[in-house]
Amino acid sequence: MERRMDARQLKIAAAQAALEHVSDGMRLGIGTGSTANEFVRLLAEKVHDGFRVQGVPTSEQTARLCMELGVPLFSLDELPELDLTIDGADELDGNLNLIKGGGGALLREKIVASASTRMIVIADESKVVETLGRFPLPIEVMPFGLASTRLAVERLAATLGLSGEIVQRPDRDGPYLTDGGHFILDASFGRIPDAEALANGLAAIAGVVEHGLFLHMADAAIIATAAGVRMLTAQNEQE
Numbered sequence: 001m002e003r004r005m006d007a008r009q010l011k012i013a014a015a016q017a018a019l020e021h022v023s024d025g026m027r028l029g030i031g032t033g034s035t036a037n038e039f040v041r042l043l044a045e046k047v048h049d050g051f052r053v054q055g056v057p058t059s060e061q062t063a064r065l066c067m068e069l070g071v072p073l074f075s076l077d078e079l080p081e082l083d084l085t086i087d088g089a090d091e092l093d094g095n096l097n098l099i100k101g102g103g104g105a106l107l108r109e110k111i112v113a114s115a116s117t118r119m120i121v122i123a124d125e126s127k128v129v130e131t132l133g134r135f136p137l138p139i140e141v142m143p144f145g146l147a148s149t150r151l152a153v154e155r156l157a158a159t160l161g162l163s164g165e166i167v168q169r170p171d172r173d174g175p176y177l178t179d180g181g182h183f184i185l186d187a188s189f190g191r192i193p194d195a196e197a198l199a200n201g202l203a204a205i206a207g208v209v210e211h212g213l214f215l216h217m218a219d220a221a222i223i224a225t226a227a228g229v230r231m232l233t234a235q236n237e238q239e
């Protein structure tokens with residue numbers, strides 16, 4: 001009888017397939033989140049077997065896991081150009097546009113991915129959507145002027161015909177703080193038909209540090225399904 005793969009097994013399958021794209025000696029951006037963590041665990045096993053890699057983590061959380069497991073780490077200042085970044089996503093569409101930042105790491109993730117020649121996304125099939133927006137869009141903002149920035153985001157959303165709650169992300173003892181010391185607004189738009197316009201509009205708001213729309217950044221996505229792993233690229237799709 002066929003055994004259904006659970007969510008963790010799917011993440012491991014995607015991470016395992018991504019590892020095949022990592023060559024010995026690569027300068028590697030290492031993503032954040034539960035899927036990226038599976039990648040780190042598998043990468044660490046290869047490192048123990050003698051595989052050489054120079055990792056740049058996208059968050060303090062990923063840095064801690066890499067250090068714990070013995071994956072060699074460098075700062076982005078030490079390695080300002082990277083060969084490849086492997087990272088998870090909260091959502092992706094057929095054009096490989098992404099929503100990221102569910103784990104709060106979007107700013108460093110975007111900087112690291114931008115410094116990489118290639119970005120490969122690893123995810124299970126539940127993350128694939130027709131139109132981005134089902135997952136609330138994380139928007140990283142400066143604590144200073146929070147109310148004004150939030151108003152500007154609400155006005156931008158209204159001009160683009162987007163509605164839905166925009167809430168400040170909480171943590172256990174107060175507001176959630178990113179690695180950069182910023183707040184996050186999570187915008188539940190439901191559907192974002194023109195992600196380009198929203199990304200441009202958000203980038204033009206002074207108090208917005210960065211947003212979780214990663215447009216035209218990913219070169220490929222490895223999607224794990226119960227039937228196996230498939231590779232998506234912007235133009236074509238292969239099993």
Ligand SMILES: O=C[C@H](O)[C@H](O)[C@H](O)COP(=O)(O)O
Nearest residue numbers: 033034035101102103104105
């Ligand atoms: O800030 C977090 C990142 O963007 C993650 O890559 C994203 O939230 C996906 O995480 P997970 O693999 O845990 O679903």
